[in-house]
Amino acid sequence: MLTTTFLNKSFENPLVLASGIMGVTAASMKNVIENGAGGVTVKSLSLTPRTGHPNPTQMGTTNYYINAVGLSNPGVEAGVEELKLFKTVCEAPLIGSVFAGTPDEFAAVSERICAAPIDFLEIDVSCPNVSREFGDPFAYSIPAIEMITKKVKAVTNVPVIMKLSPNAWNIVDIAKAAETAGADAITAVNTVSGMAIDVRARRPILHNKQGGISGPALFPIALKCVYDIFQAVKIPIIGTGGVTTGEDALAMIMAGATLIGVGSAIYYGGVEVFKTMTDEMERIMKEEGIKSLDEIRGAAH
Amino acid sequence: MTLANMDQPIFLPITKIVNETEQVKTFYFNFSLKSKPGQFVMLWVPGLDQKPFSIGYDSGAQFGLTIFNRGPLTKALFEMKIGDRVGITGPYGTAFSVKPNTHYIMVAGGYGAAPLGFLAEELSNCHPERGLAADEGSLAHDNNVTIDFCVGARDKDNLLFEERVKKLPNVTLHLATDDGSAGHKGYVTDLLSELADSYLRNQTMPKKLLFVTCGPELMEFKVLEFCNLRNLECEISIERFMKCGIGICGQCCVDPLGIRMCMEGPVVSKAVANQLTEFGKYHRDKSGAKIYY
Numbered sequence: 009m010l011t012t013t014f015l016n017k018s019f020e021n022p023l024v025l026a027s028g029i030m031g032v033t034a035a036s037m038k039n040v041i042e043n044g045a046g047g048v049t050v051k052s053l054s055l056t057p058r059t060g061h062p063n064p065t066q067m068g069t070t071n072y073y074i075n076a077v078g079l080s081n082p083g084v085e086a087g088v089e090e091l092k093l094f095k096t097v098c099e100a101p102l103i104g105s106v107f108a109g110t111p112d113e114f115a116a117v118s119e120r121i122c123a124a125p126i127d128f129l130e131i132d133v134s135c136p137n138v139s140r141e142f143g144d145p146f147a148y149s150i151p152a153i154e155m156i157t158k159k160v161k162a163v164t165n166v167p168v169i170m171k172l173s174p175n176a177w178n179i180v181d182i183a184k185a186a187e188t189a190g191a192d193a194i195t196a197v198n199t200v201s202g203m204a205i206d207v208r209a210r211r212p213i214l215h216n217k218q219g220g221i222s223g224p225a226l227f228p229i230a231l232k233c234v235y236d237i238f239q240a241v242k243i244p245i246i247g248t249g250g251v252t253t254g255e256d257a258l259a260m261i262m263a264g265a266t267l268i269g270v271g272s273a274i275y276y277g278g279v280e281v282f283k284t285m286t287d288e289m290e291r292i293m294k295e296e297g298i299k300s301l302d303e304i305r306g307a308a309h
Numbered sequence: 310m311t312l313a314n315m316d317q318p319i320f321l322p323i324t325k326i327v328n329e330t331e332q333v334k335t336f337y338f339n340f341s342l343k344s345k346p347g348q349f350v351m352l353w354v355p356g357l358d359q360k361p362f363s364i365g366y367d368s369g370a371q372f373g374l375t376i377f378n379r380g381p382l383t384k385a386l387f388e389m390k391i392g393d394r395v396g397i398t399g400p401y402g403t404a405f406s407v408k409p410n411t412h413y414i415m416v417a418g419g420y421g422a423a424p425l426g427f428l429a430e431e432l433s434n435c436h437p438e439r440g441l442a443a444d445e446g447s448l449a450h451d452n453n454v455t456i457d458f459c460v461g462a463r464d465k466d467n468l469l470f471e472e473r474v475k476k477l478p479n480v481t482l483h484l485a486t487d488d489g490s491a492g493h494k495g496y497v498t499d500l501l502s503e504l505a506d507s508y509l510r511n512q513t514m515p516k517k518l519l520f521v522t523c524g525p526e527l528m529e530f531k532v533l534e535f536c537n538l539r540n541l542e543c544e545i546s547i548e549r550f551m552k553c554g555i556g557i558c559g560q561c562c563v564d565p566l567g568i569r570m571c572m573e574g575p576v577v578s579k580a581v582a583n584q585l586t587e588f589g590k591y592h593r594d595k596s597g598a599k600i601y602y
Contacts, residue, residue, distance in 0.1 A: 030559035030569075032597040039567030051559065057596040063351075063359035066553045068316045077558065082598040097565070208320035209355040209396060275557050279569075 009290055012046065012301055014244055014266050015167045015192055017101050017127055021046035021286050022301060023257065026248050026271030027105040027130060027171070028052065028077065030279070034094035037102075044282030045270070047101035050091060052132045054107055055117045057083035062215045067204055072225035073272040074204050076216035079107060084120045091124035103169070107132040111152070115159040122164050129166050130246075131156065134173035134198035147173035147198075150185045157189035167192035169246065172237075174200045174229050183237045195246040195269060196233045200226055222272040226250035231263050238264025238306055252276050254288025261301050262308040316555055318353050318396030323389060324371070330467050333420055334387060335365060335375045338397065342372040345404030346428035347523075347546055347576040350374070351554045353396030358382040361551045361571070363523070364400060365423030366430075369439035375423035375469070401554050403576045405544050407431055409452040411517045414504055416497055416532050417460045418524025422469040424546065425523050429456055433477045453516065457504050459483040461497025461528070465490035497524075498531040505539060519544065527602060530589030533582050545582050546575045550595055560597065563587055 010021035024047040025031060025040045031051040040048055060080025067074050081087060084106070094102060104126035108114040118129060133156055134147040146152045153170065160168055170186040172179055174197040183194050199220025204213045212218070230249025237245055247260035248269025257268045273281045298304055325337035342350070344364045352374065353359035360382055366373030378387050386395070405428050413432065417425045430436065432454045456479060462468045464486050475482050483500050484492025493500060501520075508518060520543035522532040529545050536543040549561035549570040556572040563570060564587040573581075582588055591601045 029557055030562070032559045032593070033562055033564065033567065035564045035567030036559045036562035036569075037567070038565075039562070051597075057598055059595045060552075062357070063552060064318075064353055066555075066557060067318075068555060068557075073557070075553075075557075077552065080552075080560075080596050082593075082596045086598055204317075206318060206320065206355070206396065208394070209318075209353075211355050213318065213353075213396075215356075215358070272557065275555065279556070279572075 009293060009299070010046075010286055010301060012266060015128065019046040019101055019267065022261070022267045023270050023282050023285060024101075024103065024246065024267050025049055026269035027132065029271040029274060032081075034090045034097060037094050038098045040279065040282070041098050041100045043279045044286055045100070047103060047267070049103040049130055049269070050087065050105050051081055052079060052105040052107045053081050053084045053087040053117065053121060054079065055084055055113060055120070057081065057086070064213055064215055066219075067213050068223070068272070068275050071223065072202070072221050073223035073275050074202055074214060074219040074221050075199070076214045076219035078216065084117050088121060088124040091121075091126060095125040101127045103128045103130050104166075105130040105132055111155045111159050114156050115163050118160045119163040122166065126166055128169055128193070129160070129164055130169040130171050130195055131160055132171050132198070134171055148176045148178065148182070150178070150181060153182050153185050154189040157186050157191050161190040169193040169195050171195035171198055172233075173198045174226070174233055174249065179233050180236050180240045183241050187241045187243050191243060193244045193246065194237055194241065195248055196237050197230045197249045199249075200229055222250055223275065224250050224252060227252070227256055231259060234260060234265050235263040235308065239309065252281070254285040254292060257285055257289055258292060258304070259308075262304055262306070264306040264309070266305065316398055318398050320394050321397050322392050322394045324391060326391060329375060329469055332378045332467075333375060333469060334378075335373045335423075336386065337366070337371055337373045339371050340397070341370060342367055342400055344372060344400035346407070346431050347404040347424055348400040348402045349554070349575065350397050350399030350401065352386075353398075354382055354385050355396065357385055359396070361401075361554055363424045363546070363575075365427055367427060367439070368436045375420055377420045398554070402571055403574055405521050405546075405576050406519065408517065408519065409454060411454055411519050412508055413454065413456045414501070414508070414518070414520045415456060415458045416501065416520065416522040416524070416528070417458070418497060418528040419462060419467070420469060421522070421524030421546070422460045425458070425521065426470040426473055428521065429458055429474055429477055429480055432456060433479060435477070454479060455516075456480045457483060457508070459485065459497050459500050459504070461485040461524070464488045496528070496531075498528055498535070501532065501535050505541060518542065522546070526589060526592070533579065533588070536579055537583065543579045544576055545579070547577060547582070547585070547588065548575060549592055552595070560593070560595070
């Protein structure tokens with residue numbers, strides 16, 4: 009009922025672990041699959057190891073989750089070993105993820121992660137450490153997105169997915185530019201920029217002061233981005249951002265998403281949330297007489 | 310389900326500071342934390358850092374954190390005075406079992422004595438106002454619990470909670486120091502075999518035997534090996550680098566199960582510990598890279 013084909017690869021269900029959550033090791037990604045995810049995205053890797061920001065790096069409330077981890081990761085070399093290990097213990101689809109400071113560095117780290125048996129590669133062009141060589145951060149710059157997409161496509165042997173920022177007022181144009189430059193899919197969206205202040209401490213809670221907002225507060229923003237991008241491009245979309253229930257997931261699919269990224273939902277529903285969500289999706293589909301997700305993809309348009 | 314709003318820091322003033330050893334202090338806060346022995350809190354010093362600390366004391370009205378001065382965060386904390394405030398979130402993680410009709414052999418190394426001291430007090434029902442939630446029935450003074458409390462340290466001056474534990478009913482204290490300045494000269498784990506034998510030999514009424522341990526990982530690993538060899542039960546507190554403390558970041562996931570030590574740990578059963586191939590071998594740093602012991 010929930011089986012989904014994305015870029016010729018079959019997923020048991022459309023829920024994939026979003027990058028940055030639970031995804032440091034092969035073991036933790038396997039644990040997520042065992043809890044019902046249809047696929048996983050690894051936490052973004054960079055050319056060299058990074059320790060990230062000091063704590064607090066994340067904080068959760070009923071309405072939102074905020075984080076500024078600082079892209080900590082053991083570097084692409086150690087990361088490739090974990091990805092290889094994942095594929096020896098788990099058959100589920102695996103999405104690699106990388107970030108970098110310049111277009112050439114994006115190409116270099118993308119080429120290196122392809123040494124691992126990843127099925128897709130997601131490019132995080134919406135991270136906080138962005139180069140300003142184009143005058144704008146990558147996330148908002150059409151020339152930057154075009155150049156990064158082309159350079160990465162030239163050195164990779166798997167489909168490339170560009171992950172975009174909801175802070176980009178021109179996200180639809182950015183998505184179109186990525187498609188024209190050869191991107192195989194779009195992930196919409198990354199977290200939206202935000203802040204939390206502790207009034208008794210009289211300062212921001214995150215050590216990095218600002219962070220990315222996910223959780224329920226992000227959902228309607230992400231939904232609109234996916235809805236708009238679906239009208240503008242032909243390539244498939246991974247709808248990500250505050251999806252915490254099966255109903256949210258179905259709404260994302262009706263907006264036009266093929267896969268659904270699930271991240272901070274783990275905070276609200278535990279690691280077993282994948283199963284909770286797919287159960288709810290099936291229940292609603294039965295109630296509504298929906299036979300397959302293809303039947304309702306983009307139905308809200 | 311996580312109580313979402315509880316993960317915002319609560320800003321609490323320090324109400325008491327006790328110097329335990331030259332490098333260890335216990336910081337007390339007047340707050341009903343409702344924690345269980347083995348759990349931890351995240352402690353935030355604004356502008357500096359936030360780290361997990363195991364809970365060493367909880368009377369119901371007051372809780373205490375026993376902290377070893379080892380880095381920039383703890384250094385700042387050691388310079389604080391009564392009335393200074395820090396941000397607390399928690400309690401988080403799993404706890405040691407609190408069971409009646411059981412003989413506990415507690416094995417503490419260094420400041421691992423703090424959570425085990427809290428457990429020993431809980432088992433002795435020192436704070437009846439906490440309204441104990443025992444795993445099996447409620448614990449009263451006749452709960453039929455006895456404890457061998459083994460604590461090891463480098464030397465006499467670094468032993469923790471000797472006095473605190475000694476005054477508990479039903480507790481026998483055993484000391485070990487590397488230099489022999491107090492108790493047994495050598496490792497605390499040297500004591501295990503004799504204590505287990507002595508308990509099993511002199512057992513007068515049917516009671517379960519449970520080892521619990523908290524301290525340096527290689528010491529804990531020896532406890533696990535011993536319990537495997539002798540087919541005895543144990544519970545182990547496993548420390549891993551934590552970022553969020555609330556089950557999201559994946560930093561404290563252990564191989565090959567991928568379970569999170571902030572959620573499915575830090576206290577794990579013998580059965581779980583035996584499946585963790587990395588236990589006693591390596592852990593991961595804040596980038597996620599492996600560090601071998």
